[in-house]
Amino acid sequence: MPKVAVLPGDGIGQEIVPEAIRVLQAVLTDSSLRLEFKEYPVGGAAIDRAGRALPAETLAACQEADAVLLGAVGGPKWDTLPAPERPETAALLGLRKALGLYANIRPVRMLPALADASALKREVVQNTDLVVLRELTGGLYFGEKGRKQNPPAAYDLMIYTEEEVERIVRLAFETARLRRKKLCSVDKANVLETSRFWREVTLRVAAAYPEVELTHMYVDNAAMQLVRDPEQFDVLVTENMFGDILTDLASMLSGSIGMMASASLNGKKGLYEPAHGSAPDIAGKNLANPLATILSGALMLRYSFAREKEAQAIEQAVSKVLDAGYRTGDLAKPGDKVLGTKEMGDAVLAAL
């Protein structure tokens, strides 16, 4: 039986992950796939219990599992720790690096029911349907970093090897080929050498995908275009730091970051998690939106277990619940039926 390592983590992670598991189990009832879910400590909770945000036992379980389902990590309690030891950095960056999860996929679709929850005008976002592919184990995040003296200074190295660029760009072309066949590679080639290198590699890979239309866009312009006219995009691919900024920005196109699912892949295994954080302010109150985690479960079925039908069943159930006017607090407008975390899970189950 395939194994899923479950890492609820901190804050609302503890509330949203169980809802995703309930939905996964329900959608698989009539299928031949049975998943074994087993829970492991991670993040601040793991620091408190085991002294480390990513205990060796947890990492080993993730390495052994077929997929990882993660909630969220971090909170004010651990913010006084030195940055590299904090839950977000130690656990998330640690997992990405140790598992070699080089490709982060975040789909952004405006569900018609949520068009009015967005900060953007309905006519601007209503047909948004794009995917951002972010390189996740290279660049400034993992380059050498440190301090200098005389004069006092600090530095981070942005560095990319050919192989690092090639594998993410190839995946982006594969993704675009199965969609509307448009790929926009985002860089800052007018200034950065890594970006010029990125373009060269991208152009080389492009030769194998003549059916995909490739464009290049500077990152400053891409941030602007995502707000001005998101419907122009199909698949975007970019390096780690730019992807961090652009995916958070793009989450606004789907109404709330509480809707954004995320898959981090290495070609064999996947880690699935909502794009949002642990929201300590609303933790433990049954107020959190579990939909990004539930939708991350759908991505798990799609990318780790090749169950497209069941993945779509979850996505359709989520749309149906929203169409019926049900909302969690982050999405609610006057007149909406506001549900708690558990009740939203119930609603998705009922809609399956």
Next chain:
Amino acid sequence: MPKVAVLPGDGIGQEIVPEAIRVLQAVLTDSSLRLEFKEYPVGGAAIDRAGRALPAETLAACQEADAVLLGAVGGPKWDTLPAPERPETAALLGLRKALGLYANIRPVRMLPALADASALKREVVQNTDLVVLRELTGGLYFGEKGRKQNPPAAYDLMIYTEEEVERIVRLAFETARLRRKKLCSVDKANVLETSRFWREVTLRVAAAYPEVELTHMYVDNAAMQLVRDPEQFDVLVTENMFGDILTDLASMLSGSIGMMASASLNGKKGLYEPAHGSAPDIAGKNLANPLATILSGALMLRYSFAREKEAQAIEQAVSKVLDAGYRTGDLAKPGDKVLGTKEMGDAVLAAL
């Protein structure tokens, strides 16, 4: 008589700069300040004429002048050049470095008349009034860059000295003190060593400004918050690359990048330019929006010549013209009175 070096540059630069000069001359008619405007080649035009995007004569004139007024540079004709020789890089980065223009100031105000031109909902942007201070001569832009072999790779160094951080952060506190006394410093301190250093320096500078409320925000969240709720911000300060992305994004909050003025300062001298590019597609057709350049002229009066009254007169004239329903093509909605570049200049002159 104070000297202004005028660098119209390429594309629409040739059309928008004359409008800004007309407005500056008109607003100064009754004042004791007389400015001497003298034109110099820059950008692609300078490459064609002198073989270099930033000819020595132009740079010397800028160094000698009291202020620089720049249009825009670049165009498809020069895009085949190696990146470091292209007009944008050679001229803009060259000027910033040679003149030591470390502080880029881009004010973002939603003018009531333009609330409906924005991609964002009126209720989200209508009270937006913020300033982004971007560090302009450090970080990834000017750090060491290059290629490696075995394996093939490329790199850019993000590096900041204490002095570089301190002077821009100090200016940000000074700016906040004269406004609503709120400063948000944007970084990625959970991942980058340069950001942790930036925070330390910022906290040290903050001690001298107890009346300013300082907050820190991660850059991914800042990109999201600028779209979700821009009214929460007063002054933002950030490093070069983050500032490049966030200012382009923030331009969407004022309806169009055609509205965004920009001042680049070094403590003594300033370079003023619209935040947009040379727009080759509409160049030479009297279609460009001259307002960002005209508003950059207002910033020149404010920051280089301490003429607050005249600066405000220009800003009010621009508001008045927009309130009256006049628009250039980039801002026009059905029913608006669409003007050409020159006619928009005339309208601002008439409203002074």
